Amino acid sequence: MLTYTLKRAGLAVIITAISLMLLISMIQLIPGDPAAVLLGPLASPEMREMFRQQMGLDQPAVIQIVRFFGRVLTGDLGTDVLTNRSVLVTVMEQLPFTLALVAASIGWSALLGIPLGCFAAIYRGSLADRIVGILSVSSIALPAFVVAVYGLLLFSVRLGWFPTIGAGDSGAPLDQLHHLVLPSLAVGLGWVGYLARMVRASMLEVLTENHIRMARAFGLPERTITYRYALKIAIIPTVVVLGMGVGNMISSAVFAEIVFARPGVGKLIFDAISTRNYPVVMGAVMITTGFYVLCTLAADLIAAGLDPRVRSTL
């Protein structure tokens, strides 16, 4: 297990580095002069030139990449060129909001999707299974932004149950939870169906295996067979997908952060790209990429823990 962990961690570092190099290369290809965009029409040519120097844009791409990695190693992600604040501070201010949204979305979708998948597998072919199937596919097919907008119109504007904007008052956890309901509904709904379908398929496969038949032959209760023996194995691919799902949800969070005017790292990156605020783009992507890689690493390690056969696959 230790060897597997070390190999997997090494791979994670390489993936992070490659992602960032791709990002920096893309930045070089994007049209638009950051100095013109950020400083506006009234800036003097001298001011623009000084600005380019501050951002390091007067240097070749290779130098920019080396400098960035050099700074990252010392824990310095650079300075936000708009506000002159530390990029690390700026990103860390926004990250908790995105993590809360991702955790809430993935949490409720897993809590609902996994039992639904088990239920559908146990009652395979029944009316209930078909209903779960239809609802699952519908929730996958429903675009998240449609859920967001109609959720706002119904639950906020019409019924007045939930707030339309913001993340709630700091230091008021109930208020923050209240602000999380609609965004997490929008981000997580598709995952309920996806997880339900996935768990159902895995469970159906596992439920036909010999050790399950053996358990039934021994007269173990169906509940014990399902949740203790079958689900433990069937959940492995789901755990891996959930790890990747975290990264997917960080991307999905962008639209939720815009529609619900929530703070968050997705919106931070979106705004920074629009304004060509490259230090913030690079710093924020560095942190989210690192986080995503950590999540997939954790998912792989959990899967390896649950099923020793996985350890030999790297």
Add this chain to the structure above:
Amino acid sequence: MSGLSRRQILAAMAAAGFSPAFYSRAALSADGKTLKVRSYADIQNLDPAFRKGAPEDDIMRNIFVGLADMTPGDVWKWKLDAASRLEQTDPTHIEFTLMDGLVWTDGHGAVTADDVKFSFERMIDPKLDAVYKGDWEALDHVEVKDEKSGTIVLKAPFPPLWNVGLVFGSGRIVSRKAVEAVGGKFDTKPPAQCGRYLLKEWQPKQRVVLARNPDWKGEAPQFDEIHVIPIEDEKTAELALEAGDIDYTWIAPSSIPRFKQTPPKGGKIAVKPSLAYVWLGMNVEAPPFDKLEVRRAVQQAIDVPSVLDAAYFGAAEPATGIIAPGLIGHREKNIYGYNPDAARELLNKAGLASGFECTIDILNKTEQVSAAQAVQANLSEVGITATIQQHDSGTFWSLGDQKSGDAWKKIQIIINRFSMQPDPSFATDWFTPEQIGVWNWERWNSPEFGELNKQAKVEQDEKKRNDMYVRMQDLMEEGGAYVFLTHGVTGIGYSDTITPALLPHGGPIFHAFKSA
């Protein structure tokens, strides 16, 4: 009785969490203490010399005083702010006296005439290289007479000072002692404040909290706190207004007809003429637009009202130039109107009777996309096949900049929008020969225009100044490079629990907002 089961507790918690009564859903203005307003972007810099735009201006107006400020209402006029006296004694001298009782926060003492001197002179200090130095380009120096009074000395007469420099962000007064102590400039943390409100807290991307200044000696503002919430998306802001989460927001032009017909519950709508200007430009160096006949054909091929119907749903009026109604230099009518037959004839004369293909570059904003599609349809009627090229803001705003690459060479038709201050010079400055390759993306070169622009800035006689600006817009139209589309409109939605204080173009003066 074994007490509550886990299931009962969970059900009760869920019921409590979902209960509308558990959380107050009305914007806090309902209690008369807090005003919640929307800003279209978060703040980036609160130093008057380096502010980025309206979001900062709107906040600076509350936390820094100026000698004068614009008056809410339908007509552009100024009033005294921190000055008890402000008088132009001759074309180049403006005397001022500060009112009593103005005090800086953080122990920086009283607001003095020396602070005024520092605040205005730093705008033209080449070492500071202030972004807004143009607002004070005619300033020579400020003479301090005593602690409270002094004289602003100009190098030449400069009428724009009264419409822009003194009354907007560039006219805000900062503390010499406090600003010098932090190195001569600041970002989002003002080292000292003096206004009707104070910046209490900035939560990036969440809100700016302004709290009433306990040391303010003038008329107290109505609300204890103002929460300025950045909401980029207009539709989200409209929903927030409808849900009662905010008290004030700008609304999208496309939403104005809907809200006029069915105002949001507990809300009201106001529509103000915008000062901004939207135009279609043609690059006079890019074939075939290097021929005047072709440019004139385009001018006459475009049915501006139909373009505005598509883009603004009938809420905006056609423009007659780049200077909005109500300002010096506003032009009453255009020279060339919609005449597709004349356009076809001109194309024939230019040897392009069978038409040609061209591009329209636009910013990827809803109004501009709709306008471009309508223009595209108009052009197709005279045989011109236009392809629309949408750009994100980062790309679009450097298209015509010669120093940003070669994109400027490829511009043929462009639809653009510039914001504006209530002085005509703010509109015309960008179309001079010196601005070719900077902001004059049409590369239209009129030395007469450039000369008039310089003269109009120092002209004291309003009638003469007006005529100069009218002539300049005539030159623009005669040159064929421009089709003036609209100034747009500013739609404002607000809670019926408040009475907003709005400038003629809809800009808010938050400290003057009242409970209804």
